[in-house]
Structures are given as C-alpha cells and as structure tokens.
Amino acid sequence: MTKMIGADIVLESLKRLEATTIFGYPGGVVLPLYDRLPAHPEIRHILVRHEQGGGHAADGYARASGKLGVALATSGPGATNLVTAITTAMMDSVPTLFITGNVGRNLLGKDGFQEADITGITMPIVKHNYLVMRAQDLAYTFAEAAHIATTGRPGPVHIDIPKDVFTEEAEFEWPTTVSIRGYRPVLRGNPAQVKRAAAIIDAAERPIIFAGHGIILGRAHEELRTFAEKAGIPVLNTLLGLGGMPHDHVLNYGMMGMHGSYWANHAASNADVIIGLGMRMDDRALGRFADMNPTAKIVHIDIDPAEHNKNLIATVPIVGDVREVLPQLCDEVAQRSHVEWIRWIDQVRDGHRTSMSIPGGETLTTQYVVDRIADSIGTEGVVVTGVGQHQMWAAQFMRISRPYQLITSGGLGTMGFEVPAALGAQVACPDRAVWTICGDGGFQMTFQEIATMVDERLPVKMAIMNNGYLGMVRQWQELIYQDNYVAVAMSQPDFVKIAEAYGIKGILVTDKDRVVDAIAEANAYDGPVILDFRVEAQGNVWPMVPAGASLTETVESREEIAQLLGQPIPANPEPAR
Amino acid sequence: MKHTVVALVEDRPGVLNRVASLFRRRGFNIDSLAVGTTEEQGISRMTIVLDGADGIVEQVEKQLYKLIDVVKVSDVTHEEAVTRELALIKVRCMSEQRAEVLDLIQIFRAQAVDVTPNSLIIQLVAGGETLDALVDNLRPYGIREMVRTGRIAMVRGNRTTAVHEQEPESAQRFHLESGRRPEEEHLQYVSK
Structure with a gap:
C-alpha cells in the first residue's frame, strides 16, 4: 500500500476501472484534482465547453463503447449544469459516472461561494450517489460506484468530493471485490x-x-x-x-x-x-x-x-x-x-x-436527407440525433441494424443532446463515421462543443435539418392546436459562417440534387463539418398516435387526425415569423 | 386501504432523504413514518404506513428495493403482527376532575406521567385505533397538546423481518463509516 493524496486516489481508481477518458471542466474546488492530472498520463481529459456537454459526451461515449462514461465538473454551477445530462442518462439507463467537487468539508452547509447541495439535487435522478468525506473512502467509493453503474439495470452514479478530501492523504487500497447487501441484481430467470x-x-x-x-x-x-x-x-x-x-x-x-x-x-x-x-x-x-x-x-x-x-x-x-x-x-x-x-x-x-415513406418530388425533405446519409455511411456508421421530427425520421429511415448504430435521447427527450453525444461517440469510435442529425433548434442549444471537436480532432459530421421551426412543436400546433402557432418560428444564424468561425467546413444545401454530393464532400473532409440542409418547413411526421390515444388510433394524415380529435381539418398556413 | 410496510435500510447519511424523496416523486402518500435502530449494527428500521391499493404497495416495495441502501422490504399488512404507537397527551384537568380522568384512562391502560394542579400528561402505548378512542374520550376535558409517534410493527411468532447477510469486513466498515462528517477540529479551513 502507498500513501497518496485524494486527487491521486481518484485518478488511480479511474485507471483501475479502465475509465481513462474523462469529459471535464475545471473550477476552483477541483483544481487539486487537475493539478495531479499531468502525473497520470494514461488519463485522457477532454476539455468541453459546458458541463452539460461534458455529461452528454460521457453518455454518448458510454453508449458507443459499452464502457463506463465519466464526466467531471466543479462545485455549484458546474455541478448543477450536469443535471440535464444525468437525468438523460438515468432515463435511458446509461452506465455513467459523474464526479463533482464541492467546497471544503468545513464549509459544507455554510452556503460558501459556489456551494450547491448537489447530492441532494441529484438524489432522485441517479441510480446512487455519494458524498465522500474522507480520502480513505475514495477508492472503495469508486469501486462500488462503477459496480453499481455498470451492472443490473445500468445508470448514472454521482460522486461528490469536497475540496480538502482531494488534498487529504490516505493509503490507497483498491478493493478486490465489492459487496452491497442491498444490491444483488438477478440475472438468470426463474x-x-x-x-x-x-x-x-x-x-x-x-x-x-x-x-x-x-x-x-x-x-x-x-x-x-x-x-x-x-x-x-x-x-x-x-x-x-x-x-x-x-x-x-x-x-x-x-x-x-x-x-x-x-x-x-x-x-x-x-x-x-x-x-x-x-x-x-x-x-x-x-x-x-x-x-x-x-x-x-x-x-x-x-x-x-x-x-x-x-x-x-x-x-x-x-x-x-x-x-x-x-x-x-x-x-x-x-x-x-x-x-x-x-x-x-x-x-x-x-x-x-x-x-411512412420518403416523399418524392423536388422538395428537399429531412426524410430524403436521412435516407441519403444512411446510404453513405451504411450500418457501420454511428448516427446521433437530437429530439423532435428529425429524430423520428432518423428512427424511421436510418435502417438501424446493429446496437448503438443509433444514439438518441429517448426517455428524457433532451434537445441539445446530439452535438455533445456525437462528440463522445466519436471519441469512443475513432474509426467509425459519426454523423449527427440535428434540428436547427437543438443544435443551437449545445453547439459550443464544436470547439471541443476542433481541439480533439474529432471529425463529427453535423447535418442540420434546418426548417426554421421547432418542427415537432409546429406539427402539434398545426394538428392538435388547430394552426395556432405560438413561439415556434425561429430565425437562424448563418450556420456556414458558424462553421467558418470555428475553422471547420460548412456546406449549405438548398437543392435536392446537391444532397448526395454534399454528404460525400463531408465524408471526404478530414474534420468536423456542418451541413445546413434547408428542408421543407411544413412537413409532418407520419404515422402518428396523438398523445393519450391508443395504438389502434394510429393516424396517417391530417384528415384522419382531425376526425379522431373531432376537430376541423387544419389549413396549415405558414406560421408568421 | 392502509398498508404497513417495514424497510430495513443501511444506517447511512441521506437514507431517510432517499426514501422520503422516492415517496414524493412517485406520489405515494405516507400516513406515518417511524425510524429507529435494530438488533443489527448499521441497520435501521423504517416502518411506513401508507394509503393505497395493493398494486400501489407492490410498486412502493419494488421502488424501495431499487434504492441501494434498502436491504429488505416487507409488507406486514396482512400478517399477524403486533402494531404499536405511542402518544403523549397533555389534557386540561382540575384537581377535582383528576380521579375521573384517572379512572377513564385506566380503561385504556394508559398512564399519567406528569401532573400539575390543572393538567395531566397521559401516555399510552397501543394500536392506532385504541389511541384514537382515548383521544376522543379525552377531548371533552380539553386537549392542550398532543404528540404521537408513527406506527411500529413486528410479526408474531418465530418468523423475523431481519437482515441475515453479513458483509465482508471491508465492505461493512465502509458502509458504517463513509459519508459521515469527521470531527470539525480535525478539519483545516480550506478557502475556495
């Protein structure tokens, strides 16, 4: 046994767990941990641009690799920024480990600068969580946390570590087994x-x-x-x-x-x-x-x-x-x-x-773009989606044929999941083509992670299905709220210029006949690419089971849904911008 | 229908919060909750009385089991069980009424545990319905203050609701000690 400080115990523990990729963001209380990172070159730390991005990246990494995904954040706002990512991983049962720092033990509960009761906050959105109060408990905590996250029904586990625990000395003793009498997953069927x-x-x-x-x-x-x-x-x-x-x-x-x-x-x-x-x-x-x-x-x-x-x-x-x-x-x-x-x-x-088919005609539709991307990357590629119409069309037309060819936020339905999760998937699968099908809304929630892709040379292809609307909201407002369009049309920045600003490739596609070439051009480019597909604004995802209806009430057109809901057939005018 | 559920949990910081949070989150109604130590070091016993159909109680049990710190859950509602609550009731009682009140509480096998010229504290350990009956009978005298514990329960006979599994020493030590705040004087002040 060797004596070392808490920060070294954390990093040694991660090595024992073979969880050597961390998506993190530094801050005051985790500085003692960052201070020790150079002494552990086996650990790859990926500096994200927002803790939520780090959390989703760990999630995407875990899904694509089948290994434990790890995200790290500082106390207070750093920790609370993880909440959406933790909940996403919880709802979809993804094996993830979230590590946060907290204020020193003497300051806990005293409302010190950047203190948040983060274990209290995450309690209902994790499989289990820990507040580690002594450096001597760190190794066992990590061993147990990883065991809980990856076995049974997997899920996120959160470990909160006060600043002075990182600097406290203790013997490093890695447990050979963990034993939790309240946790014995049953594997074989009766x-x-x-x-x-x-x-x-x-x-x-x-x-x-x-x-x-x-x-x-x-x-x-x-x-x-x-x-x-x-x-x-x-x-x-x-x-x-x-x-x-x-x-x-x-x-x-x-x-x-x-x-x-x-x-x-x-x-x-x-x-x-x-x-x-x-x-x-x-x-x-x-x-x-x-x-x-x-x-x-x-x-x-x-x-x-x-x-x-x-x-x-x-x-x-x-x-x-x-x-x-x-x-x-x-x-x-x-x-x-x-x-x-x-x-x-x-x-x-x-x-x-x-x-449920790809519309013909000259109009550029998401369905067509998705189908062409599926064609170009085959089943060996990875596709990560956001949430909304494009997600459903990707599910319908990507011809998903192997586990985690599709990575998507299902349970929580987290818009903004796509870009950081694709980043994580690309880290896990450097040799696969990773595409993300984005909505123009969700893309703008988390696209700051493009900077991370640039730093880490992650050639993710981001295909934005840009229709200028929150498409699924627009669809519901048309079909269920009778054309009452509220807070749904969005002006968009010039996505090609955003690509330029990040020093990556940007491609604008307005015509259907340009789609195949644009996808090929993106695939050939050795780096991240934004593809701005100006798709049909008023397309609807069919078939549809309106919320609260039964599967036998699956409708296939506006006429049918109007009849089902006992409403007039929506006119579907263009929403005002 | 009222159900009495016994949960044996690891005595660790936050476990009460986890259980309470689960009930809130899933919309289960708690009537009462009693927590205390058990024959086993490191194991606490929660007795939860809740209102709901059998299907809801099945969900409660399963959701409780999902908590890592919950070791055993048992619904003793339909078991032959001893169930008890304790009440302390401060009742208005002038000297001239005292004999009458003492007679009354005798019927319930309750005890007077404090007396002043114009009040009595009455203590009763009994099932919930007996307590309700005593309270109803004392109400005419004027109840000035009352406190009742949650229900606790134990199944009659040889069968036990207990944790039989001993963990390896290292795990046991970790589960008993970790997560607790060390003594303040050993902690140095660490600035942000």
Whole structure:
C-alpha cells in the first residue's frame, strides 16, 4: 500500500476501472484534482465547453463503447449544469459516472461561494450517489460506484468530493471485490417462470416481441435473433430498441409507438401474446395503457422488477438479464412459424407503406436527407440525433441494424443532446463515421462543443435539418392546436459562417440534387463539418398516435387526425415569423 | 386501504432523504413514518404506513428495493403482527376532575406521567385505533397538546423481518463509516 493524496486516489481508481477518458471542466474546488492530472498520463481529459456537454459526451461515449462514461465538473454551477445530462442518462439507463467537487468539508452547509447541495439535487435522478468525506473512502467509493453503474439495470452514479478530501492523504487500497447487501441484481430467470412463459408462447397464435433498450444494453441482439427465429415471432422495436434486430431481417417489423409504423402498431394491438424484452412499457411506445391490447397475455422480461406491473400488468413477469433469460426461454419454446399471422402483418404493411415513406418530388425533405446519409455511411456508421421530427425520421429511415448504430435521447427527450453525444461517440469510435442529425433548434442549444471537436480532432459530421421551426412543436400546433402557432418560428444564424468561425467546413444545401454530393464532400473532409440542409418547413411526421390515444388510433394524415380529435381539418398556413 | 410496510435500510447519511424523496416523486402518500435502530449494527428500521391499493404497495416495495441502501422490504399488512404507537397527551384537568380522568384512562391502560394542579400528561402505548378512542374520550376535558409517534410493527411468532447477510469486513466498515462528517477540529479551513 502507498500513501497518496485524494486527487491521486481518484485518478488511480479511474485507471483501475479502465475509465481513462474523462469529459471535464475545471473550477476552483477541483483544481487539486487537475493539478495531479499531468502525473497520470494514461488519463485522457477532454476539455468541453459546458458541463452539460461534458455529461452528454460521457453518455454518448458510454453508449458507443459499452464502457463506463465519466464526466467531471466543479462545485455549484458546474455541478448543477450536469443535471440535464444525468437525468438523460438515468432515463435511458446509461452506465455513467459523474464526479463533482464541492467546497471544503468545513464549509459544507455554510452556503460558501459556489456551494450547491448537489447530492441532494441529484438524489432522485441517479441510480446512487455519494458524498465522500474522507480520502480513505475514495477508492472503495469508486469501486462500488462503477459496480453499481455498470451492472443490473445500468445508470448514472454521482460522486461528490469536497475540496480538502482531494488534498487529504490516505493509503490507497483498491478493493478486490465489492459487496452491497442491498444490491444483488438477478440475472438468470426463474426456471419455473420461464416454463410458464414458454407454455404461453407455445400456445400463441399471434405472438409479437417488443424489443427494447435492454437488448442493446445487454448486448443480447444475437440471443434475440436466435429466439425470434426459432419461435417464428415477428419483432417490433421501441425507439431505443432499434438495432436489436437487423433492419432487413425478415422477422423485423421496425419501430412501434407514437411515430412507429401503422403495421407495427396494429400488429402490437392484434397480437394474442406480447413478449416485452428489456423494455419498460413506456407511454410513447404503447399509447394509452388502458387500451393497449387488453386481451393479450403479456410475458415481460426485464432486469428491473419495478418495471413489471408498473404500466401494464404482466401475465408472466420474469426478472433477469435478457441475455441470460432469452437462451433459457429459447430452450423451452417449440420451433414454430406463424405463417398466417405474419402474412396478416405483411398485408397490413402492403396497404400502409405510403404513410411512412420518403416523399418524392423536388422538395428537399429531412426524410430524403436521412435516407441519403444512411446510404453513405451504411450500418457501420454511428448516427446521433437530437429530439423532435428529425429524430423520428432518423428512427424511421436510418435502417438501424446493429446496437448503438443509433444514439438518441429517448426517455428524457433532451434537445441539445446530439452535438455533445456525437462528440463522445466519436471519441469512443475513432474509426467509425459519426454523423449527427440535428434540428436547427437543438443544435443551437449545445453547439459550443464544436470547439471541443476542433481541439480533439474529432471529425463529427453535423447535418442540420434546418426548417426554421421547432418542427415537432409546429406539427402539434398545426394538428392538435388547430394552426395556432405560438413561439415556434425561429430565425437562424448563418450556420456556414458558424462553421467558418470555428475553422471547420460548412456546406449549405438548398437543392435536392446537391444532397448526395454534399454528404460525400463531408465524408471526404478530414474534420468536423456542418451541413445546413434547408428542408421543407411544413412537413409532418407520419404515422402518428396523438398523445393519450391508443395504438389502434394510429393516424396517417391530417384528415384522419382531425376526425379522431373531432376537430376541423387544419389549413396549415405558414406560421408568421 | 392502509398498508404497513417495514424497510430495513443501511444506517447511512441521506437514507431517510432517499426514501422520503422516492415517496414524493412517485406520489405515494405516507400516513406515518417511524425510524429507529435494530438488533443489527448499521441497520435501521423504517416502518411506513401508507394509503393505497395493493398494486400501489407492490410498486412502493419494488421502488424501495431499487434504492441501494434498502436491504429488505416487507409488507406486514396482512400478517399477524403486533402494531404499536405511542402518544403523549397533555389534557386540561382540575384537581377535582383528576380521579375521573384517572379512572377513564385506566380503561385504556394508559398512564399519567406528569401532573400539575390543572393538567395531566397521559401516555399510552397501543394500536392506532385504541389511541384514537382515548383521544376522543379525552377531548371533552380539553386537549392542550398532543404528540404521537408513527406506527411500529413486528410479526408474531418465530418468523423475523431481519437482515441475515453479513458483509465482508471491508465492505461493512465502509458502509458504517463513509459519508459521515469527521470531527470539525480535525478539519483545516480550506478557502475556495
């Protein structure tokens, strides 16, 4: 054992955890830690431009790499700036570690300069948090924190460290194991429950799989495919579950939910057995709970028992890691092929493809741009989105086929996630093409991180779907609030000039025939690129399940939604600027 | 319906905050909450009385289990259990009424624990309904002050609600000691 100061213990601990990439921003109370960074050259510190950006970057890094993402901030405002990023990671169960400094122990609770009760603030938005009061506790805290963040249902863990703990001396003793009696995640499914589930699945005539983020977090995509193929069951994805099944797999029917396909939502509603895999039965995926296929039997497999019976009552709940439970279930179920049921879904699909297709004509649309980007980077590229219309179109048309080909803020729906998360993804995957599909609104929330990309030579391609509106808000105001456009039109800066200001490449695209060339030009450029696509302003994402409606009420046009809501058909005039 | 839920938690800074925050966040209504030490060093026992349907209580239990510091949760509502609350009631009572009041509280097996010429403090340990009944009977005399604890409960018979798992020594030490503020005099003043 060696004696060292708290700052060195923190950095040694991160090395033991192989979490050697930190997205951070310095400030008064973390200076003792920064002071020691040069003595630990194995640690790569990436200086971001805003703590929220650092948090999202750690999130994007964690998703793209499957490793623990780490963000570091100072006390007070530095720490509170992390809150949105922590909540984003919590809602999407991303294994992340957030480290903050705090004022010296003598000043805690005295409202000193830049003091915030950050452990009190983060308590409801983390999987667990710590305030470390002695340097001798640091190593154990980091070991335990990383264990909690990366096992079970992953999530963010926050460690708050007073300034004088960084400078206090203690023995560095790295624990060989951690033991927490209040935390024992169950990984294998209960065999009796698995048998009950298999019996229900074998008796099903119209079974369907809802594949969620758990498939991707648990890297259980192979297990999912094997199970679905043996039991002959069609697969629907939640937004975060996209990539759990290859896009072109014959059993894959794509995304369900608010902007899922008509056929997916109707397959979900007409199934007699629902198999929820690593998903939390969210309202955006399922529509109105009371009318979510009330007659279907539900087999719900999730590592978090609190998700069972929370929104829908499960006929057979199974607690466990989908990667462990799926092979168990696969051994028990009979080989089947539900030919008639699949033919029924295919027929629905054949009749409703147009509502989810890429518009023809001369107009430059987001759908078209997304499709061309998908074409150019293939499934090996990574696409990170913001939140809104462009996110839904990316989900619909990016042909997501592998885990974390798509990185998006699903649960919290955080605008401004895209640019910093793409930065983090590029750090994790230096050899992959990383594109971010941005909205013109979300881009302006966090694009300060371009400076970080320049410093770190991260060649992220940022495609802004610039329609001059908060597109999804505009869509709702048109369709649900009857053309009452309020606070939705936005003037935009010249994004090409912003690119110039940062010393990166900027490309303006106004015509459809320029799209392919512009994407190729961006891909060929060795550095970050902003592409300003001036897309159609008044496009709507179809199909749509209005908030509070049931999946059977999936509508495909303005006429249908007006009829559903009992409102006149919106005229859709151009909103005033 | 009222449920009595027992939670055994690690006795660590912030654990009460975590539990209270969870109830607030998920919209569960707490009627009463009693916290105290247990037979096991480092484990505190929370007895929570809450109002809600069985499905809500299932969620409460599962959400409590998600807290890392919560080791065991048990709904004892439908168990054969001893449940007790303690009340101290300061009641207006002139000397000439004293015999009458003492007679009355005798029925409830309550005790007078303080007396002045014009008041009494009455103490009762009992189930909640008995306490309510005593309060109703004392109200005509004039209740000047009252304090009641939350309910505590223990299942009858040989079965126990206890933590049986011992952690390795290093983990136990960490869980008992970490996060607590060291004595102030050992701390040097560190400026911003």
